[in-house]
Amino acid sequence: MRMRAWSRWTIAVASALLLVLYVTPLWRIQLYAPQYPEGLGLRIWVDGITGAKPNDLNSINGLNHYIGMHAIEPGDFPELRLMPWLLAGFIGAGLLVALVGKRGPLYAWLQLILLAGVAGLVDFYRWGYAYGHELDEHAAIKVPGMSYQPPVIGSKQLLNFHASSWPDIGAWVACLVLAVGLAIALFEWRRAHRAAGDAAASLSRPMVGVVV
Amino acid sequence: MSRPTIRETLVALVGLGCTAIVAACSGAGASRVGATGDAAEKVYVAPGKYDEFYAFFSGGFDGQVGVYGLPSGRLLKHVPVFSQNSENGWGYSEQTKPMLATSYGFVPWDDAHHPQLSQTRGVPDGRWLFINGNNTPRIARLDLTRFETEEILEIPNSAGNHSSPFVTENNEYVVAGTRFSVPVPQRDVSIENYKQDFSGVLSYIRVDSATGHMAIAFQIRLPGFDYDLSHSGKGPSHGWSFFTSYNSEEGNSKLEVSASQNDKDYIAAINWKTAEQCVAQKKAVTEPARYAHNLMGEDGVARTEWGSSVQMLTPKACPGMVYYLPTPKSPHGVDVDPTGEFIVAGGKLATVIPVHSFSKMQKAIADHAFTGEVHGIPVLKYEATMAGEVQNPGLGPLHTEFDGRGNAYTSMFLSSEIVKWSLKDFKVLDRAPTYYSVGHLMIPGGDSRKPWGKYALALNKITKDRYLPTGPELTQSAQLYDISGDRMKLLLDFPTIGEPHYAQALPAAMLRDRQLKMYSLKDNKDPYAVKTEMKTRVERTGKVVHVLMTSVRSHFMPDKIEGIQLGDTVYFHLTNLEQDWDVPHGFAITGANNAELLMMPGQTRTIMWVPQRIGVFPFYCTDFCSALHQEMQGYVRVSPRGSKVELLWNSPTHKSWKVAALQSTTPGHETVARGGR
Numbered sequence: 082m083r084m085r086a087w088s089r090w091t092i093a094v095a096s097a098l099l100l101v102l103y104v105t106p107l108w109r110i111q112l113y114a115p116q117y118p119e120g121l122g123l124r125i126w127v128d129g130i131t132g133a134k135p136n137d138l139n140s141i142n143g144l145n146h147y148i149g150m151h152a153i154e155p156g157d158f159p160e161l162r163l164m165p166w167l168l169a170g171f172i173g174a175g176l177l178v179a180l181v182g183k184r185g186p187l188y189a190w191l192q193l194i195l196l197a198g199v200a201g202l203v204d205f206y207r208w209g210y211a212y213g214h215e216l217d218e219h220a221a222i223k224v225p226g227m228s229y230q231p232p233v234i235g236s237k238q239l240l241n242f243h244a245s246s247w248p249d250i251g252a253w254v255a256c257l258v259l260a261v262g263l264a265i266a267l268f269e270w271r272r273a274h275r276a277a278g279d280a281a282a283s284l285s286r287p288m289v290g291v292v293v
Numbered sequence: 294m295s296r297p298t299i300r301e302t303l304v305a306l307v308g309l310g311c312t313a314i315v316a317a318c319s320g321a322g323a324s325r326v327g328a329t330g331d332a333a334e335k336v337y338v339a340p341g342k343y344d345e346f347y348a349f350f351s352g353g354f355d356g357q358v359g360v361y362g363l364p365s366g367r368l369l370k371h372v373p374v375f376s377q378n379s380e381n382g383w384g385y386s387e388q389t390k391p392m393l394a395t396s397y398g399f400v401p402w403d404d405a406h407h408p409q410l411s412q413t414r415g416v417p418d419g420r421w422l423f424i425n426g427n428n429t430p431r432i433a434r435l436d437l438t439r440f441e442t443e444e445i446l447e448i449p450n451s452a453g454n455h456s457s458p459f460v461t462e463n464n465e466y467v468v469a470g471t472r473f474s475v476p477v478p479q480r481d482v483s484i485e486n487y488k489q490d491f492s493g494v495l496s497y498i499r500v501d502s503a504t505g506h507m508a509i510a511f512q513i514r515l516p517g518f519d520y521d522l523s524h525s526g527k528g529p530s531h532g533w534s535f536f537t538s539y540n541s542e543e544g545n546s547k548l549e550v551s552a553s554q555n556d557k558d559y560i561a562a563i564n565w566k567t568a569e570q571c572v573a574q575k576k577a578v579t580e581p582a583r584y585a586h587n588l589m590g591e592d593g594v595a596r597t598e599w600g601s602s603v604q605m606l607t608p609k610a611c612p613g614m615v616y617y618l619p620t621p622k623s624p625h626g627v628d629v630d631p632t633g634e635f636i637v638a639g640g641k642l643a644t645v646i647p648v649h650s651f652s653k654m655q656k657a658i659a660d661h662a663f664t665g666e667v668h669g670i671p672v673l674k675y676e677a678t679m680a681g682e683v684q685n686p687g688l689g690p691l692h693t694e695f696d697g698r699g700n701a702y703t704s705m706f707l708s709s710e711i712v713k714w715s716l717k718d719f720k721v722l723d724r725a726p727t728y729y730s731v732g733h734l735m736i737p738g739g740d741s742r743k744p745w746g747k748y749a750l751a752l753n754k755i756t757k758d759r760y761l762p763t764g765p766e767l768t769q770s771a772q773l774y775d776i777s778g779d780r781m782k783l784l785l786d787f788p789t790i791g792e793p794h795y796a797q798a799l800p801a802a803m804l805r806d807r808q809l810k811m812y813s814l815k816d817n818k819d820p821y822a823v824k825t826e827m828k829t830r831v832e833r834t835g836k837v838v839h840v841l842m843t844s845v846r847s848h849f850m851p852d853k854i855e856g857i858q859l860g861d862t863v864y865f866h867l868t869n870l871e872q873d874w875d876v877p878h879g880f881a882i883t884g885a886n887n888a889e890l891l892m893m894p895g896q897t898r899t900i901m902w903v904p905q906r907i908g909v910f911p912f913y914c915t916d917f918c919s920a921l922h923q924e925m926q927g928y929v930r931v932s933p934r935g936s937k938v939e940l941l942w943n944s945p946t947h948k949s950w951k952v953a954a955l956q957s958t959t960p961g962h963e964t965v966a967r968g969g970r
Contacts, residue, residue, distance in 0.1 A: 221924075
């Protein structure tokens with residue numbers, strides 16, 4: 082059974098909405114300290130890492146050298162070279178799902194988006210762990226037992242810096258797309274079941290559904 | 294110790310402030326002496342909050358500009374202009390030394406009197422601040438996005454650049470008159486020949502509207518009076534400048550007597566549009582004149598260009614260019630009200646404040662209402678130009694500012710007070726004592742077409758007992774008054790450094806968000822800049838050694854240098870690699886005969902060092918930059934002349950003393966140029 086036309090249109094629009102991720106950051110890390118009332122920030126984009134202000138990345142690296150942290154270089158993350166293609170794949174797949182109009186591909190598409198999101202967060206955690214723990218043993222500032230891993234989500238005090246990490250516009254848009262997709266999936270699943278029930282009542286034919 | 298102080302105070306009060314006492318006891322009211330009531334609340338700027346106005350005070354004999362916040366009176370910055378400043382190397386560093394070049398050689402100080410904000414349509418526009426060097430005639434231009442001196446132009450044929458620099462309505466010109474007349478061109482003549490051989494020269498300096506760059510357009514040779522102060526016309530009087538003069542007696546000695554004989558001296562009214570036409574009609578004579586024009590380049594390196602001639606106009610060659618307005622008793626200030634109609638003179642020995650009318654002056658010129666000529670310059674009838682006289686204003690009127698509500702405020706040096714009077718009927722409305730002997734006064738925008746008439750500031754010449762005593766030499770004192778109501782109200786009394794003469798102010802919002810936070814390292818074009826630690830190096834050419842060094846929290850690169858020999862001249866070129874707000878680094882080395890350096894983020898500065906003895910000498914950062922600032926140090930080894938010690942330094946690329954780059958990334962090379970950020 083094909084999905085309803087407006088469901089398919091909604092999926093197409095939601096897929097297209099993912100284009101926003103190319104021009105907005107996915108994640109934001111903000112750092113505040115007594116001598117940085119204006120704050121320093123990092124922005125994680127689909128294809129790289131930048132400072133929130135023109136020299137923030139440089140300043141953060143400059144400060145991090147005191148604790149012996151590796152410099153964060155935008156080119157150091159192979160994932161970020163892959164991600165723009167992955168995103169293009171998701172957008173293309175979404176449009177295809179809308180075109181085909183079957184529920185099966187929709188469920189698969191949504192599962193892959195969820196999987197990519199979880200994988201992204203795990204990857205982010207691993208990078209954060211590595212930066213926060215792999216410290217130069219000759220660092221100027223060494224605090225026994227102290228590591229400097231930023232939170233994946235939330236806030237944390239790291240010496241004089243208050244670090245916070247939150248989704249930025251890109252991630253919120255991705256969540257919205259996922260939520261819309263799930264809503265459509267739920268709607269279409271219930272519609273199919275009702276139709277199947279009606280059909281079963283009239284034709285007594287069994288129905289198998291895919292549940293996400 | 295308290296008795297002489299009291300006695301001194303009494304003497305001062307009796308001697309100088311008779312009228313002030315009368316004023317304080319009769320009209321002004323004792324409650325207004327000293328801040329009372331809600332004054333504290335009106336000047337209190339809470340921690341972390343900003344002042345309402347930026348105020349620029351001339352430094353007087355310190356040659357610099359003080360930037361204060363109003364109404365708090367807090368000092369925000371001391372900008373080096375004409376005087377060397379060892380604190381940041383101004384006038385000592387190789388990049389800034391050319392700024393102080395003059396035709397008299399290197400002149401590392403001056404006496405700066407009158408700041409003037411650039412104007413657009415007669416209103417301060419917040420682009421530049423001009424200020425005069427009185428002693429070795431010069432005009433400086435400060436950039437107000439950086440609060441740094443960008444240009445200094447020497448004024449030839451001038452000798453005491455006091456009636457300077459007063460801008461015209463759209464910065465067409467900065468005008469500059471000479472206080473002292475001298476032989477022009479300079480030559481070896483007897484001082485007794487004053488009347489025959491001495492002239493007073495006024496200069497018109499064109500300001501490029503895009504860059505602010507100054508150039509002498511023409512000069513006007515006038516009789517040998519002392520041209521004291523000036524202001525430009527505005528609105529209807531735009532196109533005219535007014536200069537007060539004293540010593541129309543043309544005395545050449547003991548001027549306090551010889552120049553005080555004439556009942557009236559003159560205001561020279563200059564029609565500069567006529568002067569422009571005369572220059573265009575080739576009526577000016579090209580006269581040789583050597584003068585320095587010092588300009589800070591886009592690479593942050595100042596360079597001197599030498600001027601070789603000026604276009605000289607004379608009143609004879611250009612009729613209709615100059616008129617003299619008789620004005621009582623050695624007038625000092627000349628101020629034009631916001632409408633451009635009234636020209637107020639401060640006859641410092643006069644018993645009235647004379648107010649000339651521009652429209653009446655125009656009519657008098659048309660009617661040829663002259664009383665005669667002085668050195669071929671028509672003298673207008675006093676009565677023909679007079680709009681009115683302020684009667685019994687006080688003693689020693691000097692300067693007048695305006696509030697834009699039809700009121701004028703005149704500073705009274707002898708009676709030590711500010712007198713408020715009406716431009717409608719020239720009647721005194723109010724008076725407030727100053728502590729003591731006010732010189733200039735300033736209302737934000739108070740000499741422009743649109744004053745922000747909320748405060749008046751008294752810039753006083755005598756301080757005495759106003760603050761805790763600090764030995765014989767005291768700071769100057771300033772007082773802030775609330776002038777928003779009918780009566781002036783003293784709000785604040787604060788010390789100022791140098792000797793502020795005039796001041797200018799404008800609303801903070803006009804400058805606050807335009808301030809540069811740092812120099813872009815990427816765009817640093819200094820010929821000796823090194824933008825990464827990888828490029829740091831030491832180069833020898835004969836007896837000259839160039840050290841291309843970087844500083845970044847918290848180290849120099851290189852920080853070990855060997856192979857310097859006695860007799861070498863070493864140039865330390867320091868590039869601050871930081872691209873973070875308010876992280877300057879300093880550089881100081883033992884025995885430096887000049888100064889230390891301060892490098893702002895992204896900036897390169899160079900200091901010369903001539904080692905004087907054999908040994909190993911430390912250098913260090915003088916600006917507390919970071920938690921490990923104390924560790925920011927290095928050594929230079931100095932060997933005897935002809936020593937076999939090889940030229941060595943530690944750097945990431947040096948073959949023998951290789952060290953790892955500590956700089957974490959290449960600053961200024963971040964990927965930031967992407968859409969939508």
